[in-house]
Amino acid sequence: MNWDDIIIDASASDTGMRRQNNQDSHTAVRAANSEVWRRRGHLFMVADGMGAHAAGELASKMACDLIPHSYMKTKAGAPGEAIAKAFRDVSTQIHVRAAANRDFDGMGTTCSSLLLLPEGALVAHVGDSRVYRIRDHRIDQLSFDHSLVWELVRRNHLTPEQANVSIPKNVITRSLGPAEVEVDLEGPLAVKEGDVYLLCSDGLSGPVTDPEMGAFAGSFHPRDASRYLVHLANLRGGLDNITVVIVRIGPWVDPESGEIDQQDPDAKKGKASNGVPRSWKDRLLERFTGPKPLQPLAPEDEHRYRSADCTIGxxxxxxxxxxxxxxxxxxxxxxxxxxxxxxxxxxxxxxxxxxxxxxxxxxxxxxxxxxxxxxxxxxxxxxxxx
Incomplete structure (x- = not known):
C-alpha cells in the first residue's frame, strides 16, 4: 500500500435489544504522517469486554485506548512484534486492575485488530471478535475464533455440525486479562483496491450470516453498511452488544450515479485518506495514466479460516x-x-x-x-x- 491511497472507514456500535450497557469498544487510529505510516501504518480495532458490573466495559476500553498508544509509540521492532507486545502489555494491566478490585474479578476482553501497512494487511487477535475481508464477491474470515467450539473442531474432537449443536458458542478460550496471553498474527496479506475489511464483535457475527455481512459491506459505503448491519442484528433479537468497523480500500463510487460519493470530499479533492493533499505531480500523472495501483504481496501463503460467496443473489x-x-x-x-x-x-x-x-x-x-x-x-x- 501507499501513504496516499484512499481509505474510507466507518463504525457503529449498539447495546442491542437486551443489554443495559455496552461492553464493546472500537477505535480507528490513522498514522499522523508519512513517516509514522511507513513504520506503523493505520490501526483499526474492536474489543468485546466481559465481567460483572462495569468490568467488561472497562476492559474493552483499556484495550482500545492503550493498545494503539503503546503500539504507535514503540519505535523498535517490526509491526507484528510491536502489536503483539502491546496486546500482552495491556493484558497484564487488565490482570493487575482486576486483582486490585474484587468487583472486577473475571474482567477481560476479546480484541481483534487490523493494521494497514506498506507491506499489506496484518491481523492481530485474541478471542472471538472477528476480522473479515470482502473481495470479488467473496467474504473470507481472516481470524480464528478462540472459542471452545472452534478449538474442538480444530483438534478433530468434533465435526463443525456436532460442535454447533452440543457446545455453547459463547465459551471463549483466550482473552486479554490473564497475566500471560498468546496473540495470533495473520499476514501481512495482499491488499487490492476495492478490498473491504470488516471487524466485529460476536453480537453481529452471531445473528448475521457471513454472506449477509459480505453483501452489505461489499456493496455500500461503510457508513451505510455499518448502519444496516447493526439494525439487522437487532431485528434478529439483538441479544448482545453489537459493534462493527468497516474499512474500504479506495474511493466509494455510487453505482447509480457513477460519481464518487459526495460525502467523501477528500476523494474528489485529490486527498489521501488522512486529509493530506496529494502532490500536483501525482494528480497530473493519474490524469493520464489512471490511479496508481496498490502493490500487494503475493497472496499464496494467506490462510482463510472460512470463506463464502456474498453475491447479491x-x-x-x-x-x-x-x-x-x-x-x-x-x-x-x-x-x-x-x-x-x-x-x-x-x-x-x-x-x-x-x-x-x-x-x-x-x-x-x-x-x-x-x-x-x-x-x-x-x-x-x-x-x-x-
Missing amino acids: EELIEKLHQLVEDVRETAVSQAWSVDWHQLSEHRRKLAQGQESGNSWVVLREIGEMVALLGQAGRFHRKQVPI
Whole structure:
C-alpha cells in the first residue's frame, strides 16, 4: 500500500435489544504522517469486554485506548512484534486492575485488530471478535475464533455440525486479562483496491450470516453498511452488544450515479485518506495514466479460516425481504412508532428495483427498511420492555 491511497472507514456500535450497557469498544487510529505510516501504518480495532458490573466495559476500553498508544509509540521492532507486545502489555494491566478490585474479578476482553501497512494487511487477535475481508464477491474470515467450539473442531474432537449443536458458542478460550496471553498474527496479506475489511464483535457475527455481512459491506459505503448491519442484528433479537468497523480500500463510487460519493470530499479533492493533499505531480500523472495501483504481496501463503460467496443473489434477497415483511407486520400489530410514509416509499423503490432487475437497489431499499424498523423497534422496546 501507499501513504496516499484512499481509505474510507466507518463504525457503529449498539447495546442491542437486551443489554443495559455496552461492553464493546472500537477505535480507528490513522498514522499522523508519512513517516509514522511507513513504520506503523493505520490501526483499526474492536474489543468485546466481559465481567460483572462495569468490568467488561472497562476492559474493552483499556484495550482500545492503550493498545494503539503503546503500539504507535514503540519505535523498535517490526509491526507484528510491536502489536503483539502491546496486546500482552495491556493484558497484564487488565490482570493487575482486576486483582486490585474484587468487583472486577473475571474482567477481560476479546480484541481483534487490523493494521494497514506498506507491506499489506496484518491481523492481530485474541478471542472471538472477528476480522473479515470482502473481495470479488467473496467474504473470507481472516481470524480464528478462540472459542471452545472452534478449538474442538480444530483438534478433530468434533465435526463443525456436532460442535454447533452440543457446545455453547459463547465459551471463549483466550482473552486479554490473564497475566500471560498468546496473540495470533495473520499476514501481512495482499491488499487490492476495492478490498473491504470488516471487524466485529460476536453480537453481529452471531445473528448475521457471513454472506449477509459480505453483501452489505461489499456493496455500500461503510457508513451505510455499518448502519444496516447493526439494525439487522437487532431485528434478529439483538441479544448482545453489537459493534462493527468497516474499512474500504479506495474511493466509494455510487453505482447509480457513477460519481464518487459526495460525502467523501477528500476523494474528489485529490486527498489521501488522512486529509493530506496529494502532490500536483501525482494528480497530473493519474490524469493520464489512471490511479496508481496498490502493490500487494503475493497472496499464496494467506490462510482463510472460512470463506463464502456474498453475491447479491435471489436467495439472500428473499430471506432478508421476508424478515422485513415479518417485522413490518409485527410493527403494525404492536403499534410501533414508524414513519409509514417513508417505509412505503422504500417499498415502492424496492418494487421498481425488482422490476428492473437491479439487485443493488433492492438490497439498498431492504437495508433502509431494516434501519427504519430497527430504530422503531428499539424505541418500542424502551417504552414497552419485555
